[in-house]
Amino acid sequence: MNIKSATLFPLSIPLRAPMKMSGETVTHANTLLLRLVDSEGREGWGETSAAPLMTGETLGSVLANTAYLLKAAKEVSWADPCEISNIQSRFLYANNSAKSCLELALLDLFAQANGEPAWSLLRKVHRIESLAAPDSLPVLRMLGGSLETELADARALRDQGYRHWKIKVGVYDLSTDLQRVAAICAxxxxxxxxxxxxxxxTLEQAVAFCRSDLASRLSFVEQPIAAGHSIADFASLKAASPLPICLDESIHGIDTIKVCADNGVMDGASLKLIKLGGMLPGMQAAIELEKRGLNLNLACKVAETSLSAAATASIGFAMNGAPWGLSMSNAYLEYDICDAPLAAAEGRFKVEQLNSVGIGVVPNLDLVKKTVSREWNIIEC
Ligand SMILES: [Mg+2]
Structure with missing residues (x-):
């Protein structure tokens, strides 16, 4: 398979409401879409997002790195999905976000060429085709805003069937965060x-938070301390916490999973394609977690479109489960890039929505062009 043309669309899509996190308040999805056309005329789509505090990437840097990668990718004859990662690494060191963007578009094309959904291709590559037909995945919703807004949103969404939640903490002082957590849990x-x-x-705050009675109904606490802390600090936290620990910013691939798991400092991890380099490395990471009896959370960056949501969910369907939930962040966008945005029903995401060939989402080119960031231009590679 050869790439005939490649177009990069740097997008900026407003969120329905700003998402306040400890280190930043996100108002727009700064995300990059890639459209490949292969020699057979098939169209494959990829997406990756800027995440300055998680991957170090801004929209400008990931745009430049992906454009650089595409120049080399156009000279390659792509024959085997298993070789995508090795071939990309011949041209560019690290830069998992850019690699994820190209990998998604290539896997979309490979799956279309095979006449199967991407999740089914992931199973084949990892030789787990014998797994049962995928069950629906529990969709996790993030809560934000004032406590009154959080409680009102939670009640409305619960009426729609949602049962998995994430509360952003570290936003206020420890006591206020604990009071919020207790009220939402109740x-x-x-x-x-x-x-x-x-x-x-801090380590002391994290231990106090995890040991507080006000937090005792939580199912897990995610990345309580910064990734830069020593393994000894993470071990101290794990030993002191009665609550399971999930790591996100600390996890960037199989190597970091092994280090954290070997040292017994986590009970599960949050996997994002932008950190791992795409769906196939994401699968490897998910399989490693399962092998070690650790829990899996699948998440899009706040916020990405239906395309990333489909690619991320494909891992959950290929694995047939994500016990700590699937976070599809397209629900937080003011508008999406496709005619029928992906959405949960009864709080769950069903495989039937991704059973067409390829990734399962085909962006509407007119909608994509309307959302291009004012700071950057479309690039034809
Ligand atoms: Mg997180």
Whole structure:
């Protein structure tokens, strides 16, 4: 398979409401879409997002790196999905976000050429075709705004069937965060509720948070301390915490999973394509977690479009499960890039929505062009 043309669309899409996190308040999705056309005339789409505090990438840097990668990719005859990662690394060191963008578009093309959905291709590549037909995935919703808004949103969404939640903490002082957590847990009793500090707590604050009675109904706490802490600090936290620990910013691939798991400092991890380099490295990471008896959370960056949501969910369907939930962040966008944005039903995402060939989402080119960032231009590679 050869790439005939490649077009990069740097997008800026407003969020329905700003998402306040410990280190930043996100108002727009700064995300990059890639459209490949192969020699057979098939159209494959990829997406990756800027995440300055997680991957170090801005929209400008990921645009430049992906454009650089595409120049080399156009000279390659792509024959085997298993070789995508090795071939990309011949041209560009690190830069998992750019690699993820190209990998998604290539896998979309490979899956279309095979006449199968991307999740089915992922199973084949990892030789797990014998797994049962995929069950629906629990969709996790993030809560934000004032406590009144969080509680009102939670009640409305719970009525729609949602049962998995994430509360962003480290946003206020420790006592206020704990009061919020306790109030939300009381309102959503029996659900799977997590708190994500995005590394904002000191070790002492993290231990105090995890040991507080006010947080005792949480199902897990995500990245309580920053990724730069020593393994000894993470081990101290794990030993002191009665709550399971999920790591996100600390996890950038199989190597970091092995280090954290070997040292017993986590109970599960949050996987994002932008950190791992695409769907196939994402699968490898998910398989490694499962092998070690660790929990899996699948997440898009806040916020990405239906395309990333489909690619991320494909890992969950290929694995047939994501016990700590699937975070599809397209729900937080003011508008999406396709005619029929992906959405959960009864709080779950069903495989039937991704059973067409390829990734399962085909962006509407007119909508894509309307959302191009004012700061950057479309690039034809
Ligand atoms: Mg997180």
């Amino acid at each position: 309102a959503l009793d029996g659900d799977t509720i997590s708190a994500d500090a995005n590394g904002a707590f």
